[in-house]
Each structure stands twice: as C-alpha cells, then as structure tokens.
Amino acid sequence: MADLRKHSSTSNLIRFTLKHATTGVGLTGLSSASSGLIISTIADNEATATTYTVAGSTIETIATLGTFAAPTATKCRFKEVDATNHKGLYEFQFADARFSVANAKRLIVSVTGAANLLDADYEIQLVTVDLYDVGFSRAIRAIGYGTVTTGATTTSIPTSAFSVSLADANQLNGRVLIFAGDSSGAGTPLQASIISASTTGATPTFTLSPALTQAPASGSTFIVQ
Numbered sequence: 001m002a003d004l005r006k007h008s009s010t011s012n013l014i015r016f017t018l019k020h021a022t023t024g025v026g027l028t029g030l031s032s033a034s035s036g037l038i039i040s041t042i043a044d045n046e047a048t049a050t051t052y053t054v055a056g057s058t059i060e061t062i063a064t065l066g067t068f069a070a071p072t073a074t075k076c077r078f079k080e081v082d083a084t085n086h087k088g089l090y091e092f093q094f095a096d097a098r099f100s101v102a103n104a105k106r107l108i109v110s111v112t113g114a115a116n117l118l119d120a121d122y123e124i125q126l127v128t129v130d131l132y133d134v135g136f137s138r139a140i141r142a143i144g145y146g147t148v149t150t151g152a153t154t155t156s157i158p159t160s161a162f163s164v165s166l167a168d169a170n171q172l173n174g175r176v177l178i179f180a181g182d183s184s185g186a187g188t189p190l191q192a193s194i195i196s197a198s199t200t201g202a203t204p205t206f207t208l209s210p211a212l213t214q215a216p217a218s219g220s221t222f223i224v225q
C-alpha cells in the first residue's frame with residue numbers, strides 16, 4: 001500500500017521495516033549511532049539527494065517515539081520502535097522542507113551502510129489533498145461538498161465555499177443536497193432536498209425543492225450526491 005502524504009504537510013512521522021541482508025527478517029539493534037548508517041532522501045524532481053550519516057553526525061535520536069520534534073538543521077531523526085514485538089520497525093523524522101519541494105510528486109527515503117542491513121528504499125507519494133481532511137472524506141463519496149454563508153432560507157442556500165467550481169447554471173439540477181450531522185440551525189442536521197437550480201462559480205447558490213423545515217445557519221456544511 002502506498003504511503004500518501006499531502007504535499008507541504010508538516011510534522012510527518014515515517015515508519016517502515018529494515019531487513020537483515022542475509023536472513024531477510026527484520027533487522028534489530030540499529031540506532032542513530034550505528035556505524036556506517038546512511039539515510040538519504042530525494043524528491044522525484046531533484047538532481048541531488050539530501051543525505052544524513054552517522055559519520056557526519058547528522059542523524060539524531062528520537063526522544064519520544066510517535067511525537068514529532070523538528071530535527072536540528074541539516075539533520076534527521078531515527079530510532080528503533082520495538083525490537084521485541086515489531087522486529088525491524090524504525091521511525092524516521094525529517095525536516096518539513098523535505099515534503100515541500102516545489103512540484104515534487106514523490107519522495108524516496110533510502111537506508112544503507114550499516115552492518116547486516118539490506119539496502120532499503122521507501123517511497124512517499126506527495127498528493128495535493130489531505131486524506132484525513134473531513135471535507136475530503138465526504139467528497140470521495142459525493143460530487144462535492146460546501147459551506148453555507150449568511151442569508152440562507154429553506155429553499156435558497158448561498159455558499160461561502162464549494163469544492164467544485166460550477167461552469168454552467170443549473171449544472172447540478174436533480175442532485176440531492178444533504179446537510180452534515182454537525183450542521184447548525186434547528187432541525188437542519190441530516191436534512192436533504194433536491195437541487196432545482198444553481199448558479200455558477202466557486203460559491204454557487206442552490207435552490208431547493210421541496211423546502212427544508214428550517215433555514216441552515218452560516219457555517220453549516222453539506223454534500224451533493
């Protein structure tokens with residue numbers, strides 16, 4: 001399964017397994033002081049890698065596993081996770097800048113050099129959406145999602161944002177607009193109605209029929225299916 005991270009995301013924790021060069025099982029016992037250890041990163045559009053080495057004292061330990069702490073400038077962080085229950089699993093922490101290379105779509109992490117270590121490459125795909133964003137999770141199940149602005153009525157829903165910029169008037173006629181369970185306005189959560197008209201642009205106004213029982217408050221969110 002690919003490791004997908006939002007481009008320019010911050011405080012990234014990376015974990016993957018390093019294996020023994022002879023046996024192929026998880027290699028335990030590596031640390032930020034392991035002789036010969038080299039950790040290198042390079043984006044798909046970079047000509048030169050950013051490399052960290054024990055020899056150059058540019059690999060630091062991790063004080064608390066699972067908690068990001070920005071590495072010292074020009075360094076990365078590295079630590080074994082659990083030599084008993086997760087043999088060979090290690091955590092890596094890099095400066096945020098490694099995930100912000102302009103126009104990069106992938107970041108490769110390579111680990112080499114330590115005794116008994118099978119050279120390893122780990123690929124991170126840099127995507128334009130945050131996969132953990134609530135709006136995105138709604139959007140993948142819907143045509144689009146939006147936020148209500150002031151002035152809404154039971155039949156007219158102006159928006160402050162909509163995930164799709166509409167090119168044509170009435171483009172979504174016949175689709176269903178459904179309010180999220182956390183929407184505001186008495187009786188508004190989970191209500192739904194049919195779109196009978198819509199304006200164009202990134203902040204369209206939707207006309208609904210039949211009417212909602214209550215007008216949604218500004219800030220209420222919805223999806224269109």
